[in-house]
Amino acid sequence: MPESLADLKFWLVALAIVVVMTVVRTPRTAWFGALNLGVLGFWLGWRVAAAAAAFSLALWTVLWFARRRRHPAQLARSPTIAVAALLVALFSLHKLNLEYASWLRPVWDATPGRVGATLLGLIGALSFSYVVLRAYDMAAGVLLSGTKLLGPLAAAGYLFPFHMLLSGPISAYREHAAADDAGPTSEPRRQVWLRAVNDITTGMLYKYVISEYMRIFAFGASGAICVESVLDMSYLFVYIFFDFAGYSRIALGLGRLLGIPTPENFRAPFSAKTLTEFFTRWHMSLGKFIQRNIYNPLQLHLVRRWGVKRAVLAGILSLLAGWLAVGLWHRFSLAFLCYGLAMSLWLWAEKMMRDRLLRRPWSRRPWAQWVSAVFGPVYVFATLTVMLYSISQELIRP
Amino acid sequence: MTNHEPPDPSRGEWSTRKVFLVTLLVMFKVLALVLLARFDATQFVYAGF
Numbered sequence: 001m002p003e004s005l006a007d008l009k010f011w012l013v014a015l016a017i018v019v020v021m022t023v024v025r026t027p028r029t030a031w032f033g034a035l036n037l038g039v040l041g042f043w044l045g046w047r048v049a050a051a052a053a054a055f056s057l058a059l060w061t062v063l064w065f066a067r068r069r070r071h072p073a074q075l076a077r078s079p080t081i082a083v084a085a086l087l088v089a090l091f092s093l094h095k096l097n098l099e100y101a102s103w104l105r106p107v108w109d110a111t112p113g114r115v116g117a118t119l120l121g122l123i124g125a126l127s128f129s130y131v132v133l134r135a136y137d138m139a140a141g142v143l144l145s146g147t148k149l150l151g152p153l154a155a156a157g158y159l160f161p162f163h164m165l166l167s168g169p170i171s172a173y174r175e176h177a178a179a180d181d182a183g184p185t186s187e188p189r190r191q192v193w194l195r196a197v198n199d200i201t202t203g204m205l206y207k208y209v210i211s212e213y214m215r216i217f218a219f220g221a222s223g224a225i226c227v228e229s230v231l232d233m234s235y236l237f238v239y240i241f242f243d244f245a246g247y248s249r250i251a252l253g254l255g256r257l258l259g260i261p262t263p264e265n266f267r268a269p270f271s272a273k274t275l276t277e278f279f280t281r282w283h284m285s286l287g288k289f290i291q292r293n294i295y296n297p298l299q300l301h302l303v304r305r306w307g308v309k310r311a312v313l314a315g316i317l318s319l320l321a322g323w324l325a326v327g328l329w330h331r332f333s334l335a336f337l338c339y340g341l342a343m344s345l346w347l348w349a350e351k352m353m354r355d356r357l358l359r360r361p362w363s364r365r366p367w368a369q370w371v372s373a374v375f376g377p378v379y380v381f382a383t384l385t386v387m388l389y390s391i392s393q394e395l396i397r398p
Numbered sequence: 399m400t401n402h403e404p405p406d407p408s409r410g411e412w413s414t415r416k417v418f419l420v421t422l423l424v425m426f427k428v429l430a431l432v433l434l435a436r437f438d439a440t441q442f443v444y445a446g447f
Contacts, residue, residue, distance in 0.1 A: 191412055198420050201427035209434060 033157030199253030206246025273376025
């Protein structure tokens with residue numbers, strides 16, 4: 001699977017689908033789903049397109065049956081749990097990084113017709129491209145929140161959108177499903193195009209110029225990333241931003257042209273004054289996914305169960321659960337588990353400190369605001385760099 | 399994971415001045431990308447271009 005958007009085939013099919021999507025009216029999601037499968041076939045081969053179609057059809061079928069049996073009083077719990085368990089299992093298999101485990105390589109290669117290797121590749125594609133997270137969002141939206149179930153074609157467009165396939169962002173199912181009902185935008189078409197082209201060109205500059213120059217400047221002409229000091233980690237941190245934000249910005253621009261909901265993923269994260277604010281600006285679509293599917297439901301459940309007297313404890317546990325999920329989302333390893341744990345505790349301590357400071361009258365004075373604006377971003381960058389440095393070997397491992 | 403979100407600065411209809419400036423910026427970026435690809439291809443080859 002190509003790992004770069006700098007692929008002429010990609011841009012050719014992107015242009016073609018944008019032209020067609022400009023003409024089609026409703027239902028946009030079904031049109032997009034059908035065209036998107038064609039794009040996948042042309043860009044990545046018919047096997048990928050067939051696998052995407054089969055996976056979407058299978059998920060749609062399970063959800064359709066589960067929804068038929070659904071009644072407000074008795075939610076079809078067993079299919080819901082089965083879907084969730086299957087998706088978590090798929091996700092876990094990939095996050096265990098089995099495809100890179102050298103001891104397993106001979107086993108995969110020895111399977112008849114290299115079925116094992118193919119299966120691992122498929123599992124890798126499902127997880128790496130955030131398909132599992134989207135599938136989970138779709139299942140939770142349909143079965144738990146009552147969002148309408150899109151048809152199988154539209155579902156394929158939601159689960160495998162070609163412009164968000166390689167590294168997200170993770171679009172919300174509810175927003176995707178609402179795209180058919182949304183009226184024409186009040187924004188002039190010319191402005192939509194200008195914004196889109198602005199996003200795409202900025203993304204390309206970020207991804208193919210700034211981040212690549214930065215990598216060569218920091219790690220040498222070979223471009224091989226190695227972290228031996230905190231300074232190396234700080235370079236890597238900035239490099240990751242330009243690479244990932246550039247990619248996300250290109251996806252955002254294409255999403256605007258296609259008229260398909262594509263969430264913003266980064267919003268000037270290095271200007272954040274606190275870590276809490278940083279994570280509302282960095283990889284925003286993952287943060288919102290965790291908020292939608294883990295943090296909010298868990299907090300609500302715990303408060304209902306324990307009462308508002310223990311709301312603080314419910315908040316801490318929900319934060320912990322959300323951050324453990326973020327840690328393990330990077331990889332199933334002890335280092336990332338500790339990273340999630342440390343981050344949740346740090347954020348909680350920061351919140352406590354901020355709440356206390358904000359109660360003081362001097363915290364609203366201009367000089368205090370100035371100090372916060374200048375030193376806040378420094379504190380955020382330094383803290384994160386040191387935290388990431390402590391797991392740097394895990395971070396750069398393939 | 400908080401309820402507050404930073405405001406989206408891109409909402410609303412743009413003024414003529416903003417349209418002009420963004421168009422200029424886009425043209426500059428396209429020119430930069432084309433020139434870099436033409437005269438300094440190393441990074442682009444490296445990036446997979």
